[in-house]
Amino acid sequence: MATKRVPFWQREKYTPYLLLLPAFLILMFVVLLPLLFSLYTSFTGYRLIRPESLYDWVGLRNYRRIFTDGDFWSAFGRTILFLTIALNLEFLLGLGIALLINKITWGQRTLRTIMMFPMMFSPILVGYQFKFVFNDNIGILNNALYALGLSDGAIAWLVDKYLAMFAIIFAEVWMSTSVFAILLLAGLFAMPRDPLEAAKVDGCNSWQVFRHITLPFLMPFVFIAMTIRSLDVARAYDIVDVMTGGGPAGRTELLWTMIARTGYDNARMGQANAMAYVSILLSIAFTYYFFTKLLAARKYMGGAE
Amino acid sequence: MEGSIRKRVGAVATWLLTFILMIIICVPGLWVILTAFRPNGEVLAKPPVWIPENPGLGNFAKIFGFGGDQIAIPVSAYFANSLIIALTSTVIALLIGMSGGYAFARYRFKFKNGLFLGLMLSRTVPGIALSLPVFMIWSRIGLIDAKMGLIIVYVAMNVPFTIWLIDGFFRQIPKEMSEAAQVDGCTRWQAFWKIEFPLAKSGIASAGIFAFLTSWNEYALASNLTRSTDSKTLPVGLMDFTAQFTIDWAGMSAMAVIIIVPALILTFLVQKHLIAGLTFGGVKG
Numbered sequence: 277m278a279t280k281r282v283p284f285w286q287r288e289k290y291t292p293y294l295l296l297l298p299a300f301l302i303l304m305f306v307v308l309l310p311l312l313f314s315l316y317t318s319f320t321g322y323r324l325i326r327p328e329s330l331y332d333w334v335g336l337r338n339y340r341r342i343f344t345d346g347d348f349w350s351a352f353g354r355t356i357l358f359l360t361i362a363l364n365l366e367f368l369l370g371l372g373i374a375l376l377i378n379k380i381t382w383g384q385r386t387l388r389t390i391m392m393f394p395m396m397f398s399p400i401l402v403g404y405q406f407k408f409v410f411n412d413n414i415g416i417l418n419n420a421l422y423a424l425g426l427s428d429g430a431i432a433w434l435v436d437k438y439l440a441m442f443a444i445i446f447a448e449v450w451m452s453t454s455v456f457a458i459l460l461l462a463g464l465f466a467m468p469r470d471p472l473e474a475a476k477v478d479g480c481n482s483w484q485v486f487r488h489i490t491l492p493f494l495m496p497f498v499f500i501a502m503t504i505r506s507l508d509v510a511r512a513y514d515i516v517d518v519m520t521g522g523g524p525a526g527r528t529e530l531l532w533t534m535i536a537r538t539g540y541d542n543a544r545m546g547q548a549n550a551m552a553y554v555s556i557l558l559s560i561a562f563t564y565y566f567f568t569k570l571l572a573a574r575k576y577m578g579g580a581e
Numbered sequence: 582m583e584g585s586i587r588k589r590v591g592a593v594a595t596w597l598l599t600f601i602l603m604i605i606i607c608v609p610g611l612w613v614i615l616t617a618f619r620p621n622g623e624v625l626a627k628p629p630v631w632i633p634e635n636p637g638l639g640n641f642a643k644i645f646g647f648g649g650d651q652i653a654i655p656v657s658a659y660f661a662n663s664l665i666i667a668l669t670s671t672v673i674a675l676l677i678g679m680s681g682g683y684a685f686a687r688y689r690f691k692f693k694n695g696l697f698l699g700l701m702l703s704r705t706v707p708g709i710a711l712s713l714p715v716f717m718i719w720s721r722i723g724l725i726d727a728k729m730g731l732i733i734v735y736v737a738m739n740v741p742f743t744i745w746l747i748d749g750f751f752r753q754i755p756k757e758m759s760e761a762a763q764v765d766g767c768t769r770w771q772a773f774w775k776i777e778f779p780l781a782k783s784g785i786a787s788a789g790i791f792a793f794l795t796s797w798n799e800y801a802l803a804s805n806l807t808r809s810t811d812s813k814t815l816p817v818g819l820m821d822f823t824a825q826f827t828i829d830w831a832g833m834s835a836m837a838v839i840i841i842v843p844a845l846i847l848t849f850l851v852q853k854h855l856i857a858g859l860t861f862g863g864v865k866g
Contacts, residue, residue: 295684296696298677299740306737307703307711314714373602379595387599390606392852396844397610398798400816401837405609408616408830416612419629450605503701507742510707514800518820532709532801539713540805552710559705567701 311556318550324543338550347526348534348551355531355558358441359509362448366505367498369449370456377457378464388461395454399511403518406447410434410519437527440520444528447515456501463497464490499570506562510555531555610841616834617641624830640835656836658810659818666728666814667796670735674743674792677736679785682747683773687756704741708801716805726808734802739792746791750784751777787854790847797844815840 318339321332342348377387394402409417410433421427433439467490475485513532516522522533529537532555539548616624617640619633644656684690685697715734716725724730754777762772778785800816807813819840822833 289690292684292688292690292693295680295688299681299700299744302677302733302737302740303700303703306715306734307706310711310714310718311706313718314710317714317717376595376598376602380599387603389849389852390603392848393606393610393845396794396841396848398800398816398840398844400798400800400819401840404819404833404837405613408613408834409609414625414629414830416608416629423629450609507701507704508708510709510801513707513709514816517800517804518823532707535709535713536801536805545713545717549713552707552713555707555710556705559707560702563702563705564698567698 314549314552317546318553320546322544322546322549324540324545329546334546338547341547342550342554347529351526351529351531351534352554354441354529355555358445358448358512358530359562362445362452362512363502363505363509365445365449366453366456367502369453370501371460371494371498373453373457374460374464377461388458391454391457391461393454394451395458397451399451399514400518402447402451403515406443406450406515407434407519410443434520435524437524440524440528444512444516444519447519448512451511451515452505455505456498459497459501459504460494463494467493496570496573499566499573502566503563503570506559506566509559509562531558613834613837616831617838619831621829621831640831641839644832644835644839654818654821654832654836655810656815656818656839659813659815660839662728662810662812663797663814663816666731666735666812667793669728670732670739670796671789671793673732673736674739675785675789677740678743678747678788678792679778681740681744682751683777685744685748686751700741700744704738708738708799709805712802712805715802719806725806726812728812730806731803731812731814734806735792735796735799738799738802739795742795743788743792746788747781747785750781750788753784754780783854787851790851794844794847797840 317330319333319335320330321334321337322330373391377384377391380387397405409415412418412430412432412435415433417433418427418430421431431439433443471489472485475489480488510532512530513536516528516530516533517536520528522529522537531551535548535551535555538544538551615633618636618638619630620635620637620639623630623634644654646655646657681700685693719725719730724733758780759769759772759776762776763769767775797814798816799814803814804817804820807817815836819833819836822829822836
């Protein structure tokens with residue numbers, strides 16, 4: 277019997293590409309094409325109120341303008357500061373919580389479930405919840421401080437420059453620490469017992485055991501958590517938008533709220549797109565960094581193909 | 582003797598820390614829930630009323646439009662929109678994700694790592710940054726303020742993560758099982774539905790719940806791509822309350838409870854699979 281000629285889409289070699297085709301088509305349509313369009317727009321003086329300005333090519337003017345704008349740089353710096361503080365706090369607190377829950381034997385499952393609650397909260401709800409908690413007039417925090425005699429007046433949490441930033445970071449850390457806690461706890465569960473006991477027999481103290489055995493073993497889990505987190509660091513936009521809207525007087529303005537204000541409220545799409553590209557590169561840099569760390573850690577674990 | 586005292590102090594410290602931790606996690610949410618069941622007057626009272634004095638379902642009745650005084654915010658329409666958009670986008674994302682996850686788990690091909698990285702990077706684009714061009718394009722092709730417009734966006738948002746999770750679940754199933762089925766005369770397609778799919782089912786379900794929650798909770802894109810009750814979702818609707826001069830804390834809290842309850846129920850259902858999926862998918866890669 278002559279071998280039948282197999283049409284190319286049925287050949288084994290092409291199957292994986294065919295299976296991935298729907299995923300890439302939708303991403304092309306919703307992410308890649310819009311991003312190309314927005315790259316083009318960032319070189320125009322496009323304003324929403326003047327549609328014909330879409331063809332108004334201005335070269336690098338938008339980028340020049342934002343890079344010489346003090347407000348942009350302070351929002352940029354604030355964003356970096358915000359991310360650095362939030363991610364480090366989340367990691368340290370998550371590690372602490374994982375070690376703590378790992379020690380507890382009674383009620384551990386319940387604690388773990390409660391730990392997961394904040395992960396499932398919509399960022400907009402987290403923002404609302406803390407807008408309520410930190411409200412200077414009726415917030416539970418001020419009421420509690422007053423009832424305990426710790427303060428004699430209303431503390432304007434969301435109005436003061438530093439307190440507002442603190443409140444936003446608090447909300448962000450509240451929402452995202454559980455990602456670290458849950459994944460690091462899973463790492464602790466998966467940890468083999470033998471090296472720990474061997475180290476104890478050899479006379480290591482508990483800090484040495486933690487530093488040289490537990491922590492290296494947990495690193496891949498740390499990087500998974502960091503990668504998952506860096507995938508959507510911009511979720512903080514929702515929180516800030518509800519809690520302060522970037523105010524008071526732009527003191528909690530992050531890159532993302534600035535993009536929204538420039539693009540939608542001021543209708544300067546061209547300039548907003550230029551800022552958006554800075555924020556995209558920032559997110560990609562974060563994710564790429566942690567993803568390569570994760571790949572390296574995987575190799576170290578010997579699990580990668 | 583000294584050792585046992587140290588041990589006891591340690592145990593007390595552990596419990597104390599855990600207790601404080603649980604308070605910080607639970608109190609803000611509990612406070613919102615308590616507020617949802619009390620009249621707005623009690624929220625504003627000075628000195629504060631800690632335990633609701635006359636709790637009731639008044640706020641829920643009001644936001645859903647039962648009884649006399651309906652407020653101006655059409656929560657039931659938002660609820661229906663949220664449900665339709667989240668469910669539809671989840672189903673589509675799962676189908677695409679199963680197909681893609683299977684490809685990554687079972688085949689070796691050129692550019693595999695590069696394609697995977699590309700998928701992940703597409704997910705990193707901040708919602709607000711993506712919303713600008715999507716807004717411009719959608720308004721040209723009539724997808725602004727349409728449920729379909731959001732559904733398409735959410736499918737794209739969920740596909741990368743769904744593929745990652747499902748890839749991990751398929752990898753945990755030994756290749757030999759489906760190979761044995763193929764030796765026995767199944768096609769690869771049949772082997773998938775008879776062997777791999779049933780085994781990965783609970784994992785796929787948890788990926789689906791995760792996708793559902795992402796769509797259910799999304800705000801940055803929804804707030805810019807929707808305009809009216811035709812497509813506004815619950816998180817966008819929540820902001821309607823703050824647009825008013827005085828914030829209706831009680832009504833807003835009732836709406837917050839409506840948003841969070843489905844999410845919490847789903848969390849209980851998936852927690853085990855989700856952790857397993859994230860860690861195995863990530864570490865064993």
